[in-house]
Amino acid sequence: MRANKTFSGGYHFKFEGYPRAEVVEMEIPSTVIIPLKQxxxxxxxxxxxxxxxxxxxxxxxxxxxxxxxxxxxxxxxxVVSLDQIKYPRGVVNSIVIESDGTKRWEPLAGRQADWTKLxxxxxxxxxxxxxxxxxxxxGIPTNRxxxxxxxxxVKHLIVNAVEADPYNLSLTVLLAEERLVQxxxxxxxxxxMMPGAKIHLAVNSNRKELLAQFDELTRENQLLELxxxxxxxxxxxxxxxxxxxxGGNYANASAASVVLTVQTVLQARDAVVDGKPLIERMVALxxxxxxxxxxxxxxxxxxxxxITAKYLKKxxxxxxxxxxxxxxxxxSDLLPVDRTFDNLNAIPENTNRALFSFLRLGAKKSSYSKAxxxxxxxxxxxxxxxNVHGEARACIFCGYCEEVCxxxxxxxxxxxxxxxxxxxxxxxxxxxxxxxxxxxxxxxxPSKIHLAWNIKAGQQMLIENEFKQPQPAQCGKDxxxxxxxx
Amino acid sequence: xNRFRQQLANLQNKKSLKxxxxxxxxxxFLVFGPGDVTASAPHIVDTLDSKRYMSMAVLALMPxxxxxxxxxxxxxxxxxxxxxxxxxxxxxxxxxxRKKEITEGFxxxxxxxxxxxxxxxxxxxxxxxxxxxxFFGKEVFGGTGRNIFNPxxxxxxxxxxAFPLLMTTLWQxxxxxxxxxFLNFSRPDAITSATPLGIFSGGEAALYSYSDLLLGRxxxxxxxxxxxxxxxxxxxxxxxKISNWRIPVAYLGSVAVFSQFGSxxxxxxxxxxxxxxxxxxxxxAAFFMATDPVTSPFTKQGKWIFGLMLGMFTVLIRGxxxxxxxxxxxxxxxxxxxPVIDSLVLKFKFKPIKDYGVV
Numbered sequence: 001m002r003a004n005k006t007f008s009g010g011y012h013f014k015f016e017g018y019p020r021a022e023v024v025e026m027e028i029p030s031t032v033i034i035p036l037k038q039x040x041x042x043x044x045x046x047x048x049x050x051x052x053x054x055x056x057x058x059x060x061x062x063x064x065x066x067x068x069x070x071x072x073x074x075x076x077x078x079v080v081s082l083d084q085i086k087y088p089r090g091v092v093n094s095i096v097i098e099s100d101g102t103k104r105w106e107p108l109a110g111r112q113a114d115w116t117k118l119x120x121x122x123x124x125x126x127x128x129x130x131x132x133x134x135x136x137x138x139g140i141p142t143n144r145x146x147x148x149x150x151x152x153x154v155k156h157l158i159v160n161a162v163e164a165d166p167y168n169l170s171l172t173v174l175l176a177e178e179r180l181v182q183x184x185x186x187x188x189x190x191x192x193m194m195p196g197a198k199i200h201l202a203v204n205s206n207r208k209e210l211l212a213q214f215d216e217l218t219r220e221n222q223l224l225e226l227x228x229x230x231x232x233x234x235x236x237x238x239x240x241x242x243x244x245x246x247g248g249n250y251a252n253a254s255a256a257s258v259v260l261t262v263q264t265v266l267q268a269r270d271a272v273v274d275g276k277p278l279i280e281r282m283v284a285l286x287x288x289x290x291x292x293x294x295x296x297x298x299x300x301x302x303x304x305x306x307i308t309a310k311y312l313k314k315x316x317x318x319x320x321x322x323x324x325x326x327x328x329x330x331x332s333d334l335l336p337v338d339r340t341f342d343n344l345n346a347i348p349e350n351t352n353r354a355l356f357s358f359l360r361l362g363a364k365k366s367s368y369s370k371a372x373x374x375x376x377x378x379x380x381x382x383x384x385x386x387n388v389h390g391e392a393r394a395c396i397f398c399g400y401c402e403e404v405c406x407x408x409x410x411x412x413x414x415x416x417x418x419x420x421x422x423x424x425x426x427x428x429x430x431x432x433x434x435x436x437x438x439x440x441x442x443x444x445x446p447s448k449i450h451l452a453w454n455i456k457a458g459q460q461m462l463i464e465n466e467f468k469q470p471q472p473a474q475c476g477k478d479x480x481x482x483x484x485x486x
Numbered sequence: 487x488n489r490f491r492q493q494l495a496n497l498q499n500k501k502s503l504k505x506x507x508x509x510x511x512x513x514x515f516l517v518f519g520p521g522d523v524t525a526s527a528p529h530i531v532d533t534l535d536s537k538r539y540m541s542m543a544v545l546a547l548m549p550x551x552x553x554x555x556x557x558x559x560x561x562x563x564x565x566x567x568x569x570x571x572x573x574x575x576x577x578x579x580x581x582x583x584r585k586k587e588i589t590e591g592f593x594x595x596x597x598x599x600x601x602x603x604x605x606x607x608x609x610x611x612x613x614x615x616x617x618x619x620x621f622f623g624k625e626v627f628g629g630t631g632r633n634i635f636n637p638x639x640x641x642x643x644x645x646x647x648a649f650p651l652l653m654t655t656l657w658q659x660x661x662x663x664x665x666x667x668f669l670n671f672s673r674p675d676a677i678t679s680a681t682p683l684g685i686f687s688g689g690e691a692a693l694y695s696y697s698d699l700l701l702g703r704x705x706x707x708x709x710x711x712x713x714x715x716x717x718x719x720x721x722x723x724x725x726x727k728i729s730n731w732r733i734p735v736a737y738l739g740s741v742a743v744f745s746q747f748g749s750x751x752x753x754x755x756x757x758x759x760x761x762x763x764x765x766x767x768x769x770x771a772a773f774f775m776a777t778d779p780v781t782s783p784f785t786k787q788g789k790w791i792f793g794l795m796l797g798m799f800t801v802l803i804r805g806x807x808x809x810x811x812x813x814x815x816x817x818x819x820x821x822x823x824x825p826v827i828d829s830l831v832l833k834f835k836f837k838p839i840k841d842y843g844v845v
Contacts, residue, residue, distance in 0.1 A: 166530075319529060326528040347530060349523050355487065357519025358537035365533040369727040371542050372533065386523040390535020391515060393589055394631030397779045398539070399730065412784070413832075429836050439528040446534045447631075452527075 007240055009404045010232035011368060011440055013166040016381035017293050019284035019343075021172040025297040028101050032075050032301030033336040035085055036061045036093045039134035040148075041068025046095055052079045056299075057106035057277045059129070060095055067146030069134040074279035074299040075099035085336070088329045094336075097301070111275030115189055123193055123272055124151070130271035131278035131339065135264040137238050142193065149258060156257035157190060157197040158245055159224075159265060163204040164235035166325045166384075167286030169342045171203075171210060173295045174262050174282060180210075183262060184217060186269030187224060190260075197258075199224035200245045204231045233326070234438035240406050263342055278339050285311055287325070288384055289318030289346025304333040307344070317349040319386050326439045350385035357389070368400055368444040393447035401441035401451055407434040411441035411451040418458035423465060432458050433468065491518055508581035509574075512588040540593040542728045546719040547597050547774070553715055554708040557660035558605040559667035562708055568609050570596040572616040580625045591630040591637075595620060598774060599638040601709025602767055602814075603645070606656045606677060611649055615641040635821045636781045639814050646814070654810065655679040657705035681706050682765040683810050686757050699764040710770040720773025729777040732786060736793020737772040737800075738763060744801040756805035768800065771813045781821045785831040792827060796820050 037043035044061035054060060054073040061071035077099040085094045108129055112118050118126075124142040127133050133140045133147070141149040161171055175183055187199055203211055205228035214226055227245060234240050238259045246253045263282060270276040283296050291313050298307070304320065312318055319330045322338070325345045354360070362372030366382035369375075374382055401411040409431035417427055432455060441451040463470050494514040498507045516537070524531060554562045573596040574588075581588045599616055619641025624633040646653045659676040661667045682694050682704050694704040702712035710716070723729035741762055748756030756762075763769065776782060776796055783792050796816050803812030 319523075321527075321529055325530065329526060330529065351521045351523060353491070353518040353521040355519075356517060358516075358535060358541060362533065367532050367534045369532075369534045369539075371538055371726045371728060375726070384530055386529055388520050388522045388524055389531055389533045390537065391520060391587070393536040394629065396536070396539070396631050397784045399779065399784055400727075402784070410784070425839055429839050430832070431836065443528045443530065444532045444534075446532065446536055446539050448531065448535070 006230055006232065006235070007244055007406045008408060009406045009440070010234065011404050011444070012230075012232050013366070014378070014381055015166055015287075015366065015384040016364075017286060017288035017290065017346075017384060018167060018381070019170060019286045019293045019295055021170050022294040023173055023282070023297060024294055026299070026302065026307070028075055028099055028103060028299065029302045029306050030099060030101075031080070031303065032073075032097050032099060032299060033083070033085065033303060034060065034071055034074065034095045034097065034301040035336065035338060036071055036095065038071060038300075038339045039069070039131075040136075040139035041134050043092060044068055044071050046082055046093070048073075048079050048095065050079055050081055053077070054079060054097060055106045056102075056104060056279055057108070059277075060097075065146065066144075069128055069131045069139075069278075071095075072131060072277045072279055072300075073097055074301045076102050076104065087335065088331065105277070105279055107275030108271065108277060109275070111272065113273055115185075115272050118272065120193055123189060126272045126275070127193075127268055130267075130276065132264065132268045132271045135267070135278075135340065136258075136260050138258050140190070140260065140264065140268060141258055149256070151194045152196060153256055154194040154197040154258055156200060156242075156246065156253055157187075157194060158200045158202065158241060158257060158259045159187070159262060160236050160241055160259055161201060161203045161262050162229050162231055162235045162241070163207075164229075164231040164233050165323075165343075166233065167284065167343055167345055168231075169263065169282060169284040170295065171207060171262065173284075174266065175210065179266060180213060181217070182269050182273075183266055184223060185273070186265040189269055189272050190265065191223070200227060201225070202227045202229045202235075202241060202245060205229055206231060234406055234436065234440065236324075237406070237436050237438055239436045240438075261342065281337065281339060281341055283337060283341050284343045285346070286343055287318075287345040287347045289313055289320075289348050298337055300337060300339045302337045304331070304335055304337060304344070307337070308333045308346075312346060313348075318346040319349055321345040321347065326443060327437060348385045350387040352387075368404060369446075388448055390446065390448050392449065395447055395449060398446060400444040400446070404440045404444050406438060406440070407431070407436055409434050411455060412449075414458060415449060415451050415454045418454045418461070423458065423461045423467075425467060427458055427462060428467060432462070435459070487518075505582045506578070508586075508588050509578050536590050537593075539728060540590040542726055543594045543723065543774070544597055546723045546728075547594075547601070547709070550601065550709050550712065550715055550719055551597065553702065553712045554601065554605075556666045556668060557662075557702050557711060558658055558708055559661065559670040559672040561672040562600070562605060562667070564609060565600040565603065565605075565607070565612050565708070566597060568612045569600045569616045572613045573599075573620050576617050576620040576625065580629065584629070586629070589630040591624065592620065595624075595637045598709075599641050602638065602642050602707045602770065602775075604653060604656060604706075605658045605672065605708050606674075607645075607652060611645055611652065614648075615645040618644045631780055633780060634824070635818060636775055636778050639775060639817050639821070642814050643818055654684075657681055659705055660702060660711060662703050678705055681810070682761075683757075683804070686761065686765070687755075687804075687810055689754065692761075696760065696764060704765075706765075707767055707770075710767040713764055713769050716769045716773060720769075723773065723777075729773065730779070730782075730789060732789040733777050733782055733793045733796075734772045736790050737776055737796045738768075740794045740797025741768065741800055742797075744798055748801055748805055752805060756801060762801065762804070766804070766811050767813045771817060775817060776820075781824060783824050783827045783831070785828055785835065787835070788824075788827045788831045791831075792820055792824065795823070 044063045048060045056076045058073045059070045060073045077097050080096045080098045083094050085092050141151045143151045201224045243250045323343050364383045365372045395412050435455050439452045498510045573592040577588045577592050619637040623635050623637030623640030627633040698704045700714045724731045742759040745759045745762040749758040799816035800812045
């Protein structure tokens with residue numbers, strides 16, 4: 001085990017509505033809507049038409065060039081229509097299937113309980129066909145043609161189990177019972193495919209028992225390097241995590257590194273050993289907007305409406321945000337569960353005009369400053385809602401944004417340049433492109449300035465005015481971002 | 487409550503009361519928190535807002551204000567009220583002409599300004615000083631967040647130069663027995679011209695012990711005398727992260743070091759460290775005025791440089807200049823240097839682009 005590494009700044013969140021380690025398998029929905037673009041890769045073309053009967057696990061969408069991973073029917077039934085889904089950022093084609101209610105799914109050909117007997121190309125074929133290669137920011141690298149990063153070039157495989165976001169899918173749930181060993185099995189499968197990669201596992205440092213179990217299980221085979229990291233947001237951000245683990249080597253090594261999540265590794269193992277295609281996800285229901293905060297095992301394509309009808313609080317409006325609450329856009333419940341979901345946040349839209357709100361003691365109010373009673377009661381869970389909590393004001397140079405920034409830039413300084421429309425190399429010198437878009441600066445600002453927006457606007461203006469070449473769109477950086485980045 | 491809010495809204499829109507509409511709006515937002523929700527990511531925001539930020543500073547100063555009533559009588563409250571009223575009127579006028587809102591900066595300025603004045607000062611001078619401070623110290627620069635100089639200090643410097651005798655020779659002896667000033671309005675019969683700093687620079691023997699200086703038994707400005715409470719209140723503000731710790735540490739440390747050397751080489755002119763720290767407005771300024779986030783550097787290294795140079799100027803002016811009190815001039819000088827300090831620190835902190843290679 002390595003000693004704790006971390007970054008300067010950051011913030012520990014502790015909100016009420018944290019998902020409990022309770023799993024409910026949601027019943028098969030009557031209809032599923034399967035988007036033809038999920039995760040890494042371009043939109044795929046449908047290979048079924050209206051009226052076709054499909055089996056759960058059957059491929060219904062394929063990429064003609066064989067680069068983007070295929071899309072599967074998550075339930076057995078009949079294709080009702082080929083439709084379009086309106087996402088916050090654009091329109092995506094989809095296939096609507098009416099299910100027959102059965103749970104059975106068609107396993108992939110070529111699967112092997114004893115995966116050691118499989119060759120690397122066979123493993124890659126299974127991973128690709130199951131759709132698992134489209135998960136996480138860069139997908140899972142393979143040696144197949146078209147994989148953005150080739151598996152043999154990967155030097156570092158980093159698994160993010162830090163649980164640093166405001167709300168997280170629970171490791172207890174994911175790694176329950178035999179799943180822990182299966183997770184390590186998944187890592188071994190990936191190691192076989194990426195022989196040059198060193199495996200780094202970053203785990204929430206508060207999970208002492210889990211860390212001890214990992215330590216014990218990997219001491220003999222030296223499978224991975226274990227890093228207990230404090231669950232300080234945004235430790236789970238790819239760049240921040242890579243910097244913490246790769247250290248001084250970051251500049252050279254980051255191009256040959258890939259970051260995956262625990263659920264991805266588990267589903268990779270399921271694809272190879274059980275032949276399970278990507279038709280199901282474990283999704284945490286987080287936030288005070290849910291009646292019950294639990295984990296749902298849900299089929300891909302399940303309309304979010306069926307989840308909200310059952311579990312959402314009936315009083316008041318809630319804002320739904322997938323995965324990372326601080327960085328993604330709000331979505332409507334008309335959208336379906338996507339294969340990239342692992343968390344659905346429901347935050348109450350609080351429009352109450354509280355009396356003398358600024359004078360309250362605030363035992364349960366979350367704040368970076370210690371100006372509330374909550375500072376003396378750190379164990380209490382804080383309230384979480386979408387209220388702005390204050391009027392917009394001019395910057396008073398309090399310095400909080402600089403203190404929380406994980407990449408050591410000065411957000412208020414960049415914000416002022418952008419607002420004054422002074423767009424030149426000075427901004428680049430002050431590190432505007434180091435921003436990892438964690439949105440912490442906008443979160444802590446007492447003057448309610450949209451610092452992160454303005455920094456992003458500054459970046460875009462610099463690219464437009466050709467002070468910097470635009471980065472080629474990375475496979476996964478924009479996979480989720482295509483739909484959901486805010 | 488809804489009816490009250492409706493009435494406030496009506497008053498804001500009334501044509502005949504148009505100049506007062508920023509005031510009604512301000513009252514509305516004081517009483518009722520905002521009902522707006524965030525537009526997009528990050529969806530949730532910190533609960534701290536500008537009002538609470540300023541209120542914490544006022545909260546820290548409340549015990550000190552009460553103490554000044556104990557030492558100097560209810561006249562202290564009259565001074566504070568006059569200061570708030572005139573600061574508010576100035577803010578209101580600017581909010582009306584600029585078509586912007588009244589912001590919360592004057593909560594703090596309105597309380598700090600009377601606390602750095604002698605308790606004998608006539609109320610009309612308090613009013614003039616407040617208006618000049620808020621006007622020339624803040625509003626002409628563009629309002630809250632844009633000022634170069636600390637408005638309270640600007641007011642005090644103006645009043646000191648315009649009314650020198652009233653500001654430097656008439657100090658009221660504090661009440662120290664029983665319920666003290668709570669039973670009196672003021673104490674017109676106990677006026678002296680000798681503050682501890684004045685006594686030292688006059689070359690006379692000290693009249694007040696260190697415990698007198700700590701516990702407010704020596705004369706001085708209203709808020710600067712109860713030094714023990716200043717330290718506690720200042721540390722409180724640092725703990726709640728409203729004040730930055732670097733500046734008080736740098737300022738006080740620098741005063742201690744410079745005055746140590748100064749008193750070794752110029753014993754008649756420069757007082758020893760402990761005496762320097764416990765006399766004049768130094769402690770109050772170090773914790774409540776130098777730490778003003780708008781007028782002090784925002785970079786960490788800049789804050790150290792700021793505090794260091796403040797200490798240097800304070801000891802220099804106290805020891806070698808005609809003025810008895812060096813703190814307010816040091817702060818004005820260093821406020822002017824703040825942007826330069828920040829620019830220099832940024833220049834060294836962020837390397838020029840060519841060092842990064844091709845962008």
